[in-house]
Amino acid sequence: MTLELTACTYSYRRWSPPVLRGLDYRMPDGLTVLLGPNGAGKSTLLGLAASVRRPAKGSVTLDGIPAGDRAYRRDVAWMPQQITAMRAHTAREQVAYVGWLKGMSRRDAWDSSTRALARVELSDRADVRTTRLSGGQLRRVGVAAALVHDARVLLLDEPTAGMDPRQRRVFRDLLGELSKEVRVLMSTHDVADLAEEADNVTVLDSGAVTYTGTTAGFLAYAPDGTAPGRAAEAAYAALSHHGSVL
Numbered sequence: 029m030t031l032e033l034t035a036c037t038y039s040y041r042r043w044s045p046p047v048l049r050g051l052d053y054r055m056p057d058g059l060t061v062l063l064g065p066n067g068a069g070k071s072t073l074l075g076l077a078a079s080v081r082r083p084a085k086g087s088v089t090l091d092g093i094p095a096g097d098r099a100y101r102r103d104v105a106w107m108p109q110q111i112t113a114m115r116a117h118t119a120r121e122q123v124a125y126v127g128w129l130k131g132m133s134r135r136d137a138w139d140s141s142t143r144a145l146a147r148v149e150l151s152d153r154a155d156v157r158t159t160r161l162s163g164g165q166l167r168r169v170g171v172a173a174a175l176v177h178d179a180r181v182l183l184l185d186e187p188t189a190g191m192d193p194r195q196r197r198v199f200r201d202l203l204g205e206l207s208k209e210v211r212v213l214m215s216t217h218d219v220a221d222l223a224e225e226a227d228n229v230t231v232l233d234s235g236a237v238t239y240t241g242t243t244a245g246f247l248a249y250a251p252d253g254t255a256p257g258r259a260a261e262a263a264y265a266a267l268s269h270h271g272s273v274l
């Protein structure tokens with residue numbers, strides 16, 4: 029299962045300079061954390077991989093299947109940075125609706141929605157309208173919606189933003205389980221918290237990949253003498269300082 033961006037160029041407006049220019053990126057196995065400063069292009073990359081944005085040049089494929097094909101969309105799930113509460117829908121309905129859009133039968137989508145909400149510890153809010161949920165709860169609805177159709181690749185855009193410490197722990201455990209089953213690419217600013225859990229790290233800066241490889245390889249960029257528990261932050265700072273290491 030290989031999700032690959034090849035020579036991708038993307039601009040938000042026709043005449044504006046591209047955010048990504050000829051980007052080549054192959055998503056690694058297991059759990060990959062996508063790091064980078066604000067505006068680096070993480071959401072743009074995830075949007076292309078999710079096939080919600082189309083590159084002006086280049087291609088996005090999953091095992092050779094082009095993004096946008098039905099099979100591609102079924103296998104790839106995306107949690108956007110902003111989760112929209114659908115008016116007059118409960119959490120269960122909103123998640124089930126995403127499953128239905130991805131091609132599940134109504135019944136399967138409904139059953140799967142109930143399971144997905146349980147995985148994010150939201151069963152007790154399943155029948156509450158999403159417009160009434162807190163920001164952190166709504167993000168968990170977003171995670172559940174990404175899980176509902178049993179995709180083989182999960183693309184998560186800052187899933188832990190706004191979650192309280194307990195929910196972060198629940199989410200981390202869930203990620204641990206999920207990354208054994210599926211590939212996960214997750215953007216975060218939570219360098220210290222998550223980078224050490226991941227199998228791989230990708231660092232994006234100004235639309236270019238400045239590091240992609242194992243977490244051990246990433247942590248090796250921390251200068252000697254870095255305090256325990258600070259290695260991920262120190263490695264990230266060192267990579268940002270040195271620029272591209274590819």
Ligand SMILES: Nc1ncnc2c1ncn2[C@@H]1O[C@H](COP(=O)(O)OP(=O)(O)OP(=O)(O)O)[C@@H](O)[C@H]1O
Nearest residue numbers: 040041047064065066067068069070071072073109
């Ligand atoms: N809808 C949009 N219209 C115009 N420009 C945009 C739009 N979305 C993003 N951009 C620009 O594209 C660049 C990359 O943005 P992107 O959201 O991909 O970065 P990011 O790494 O996800 O940032 P953050 O960490 O702040 O979420 C930025 O310069 C941003 O201003």
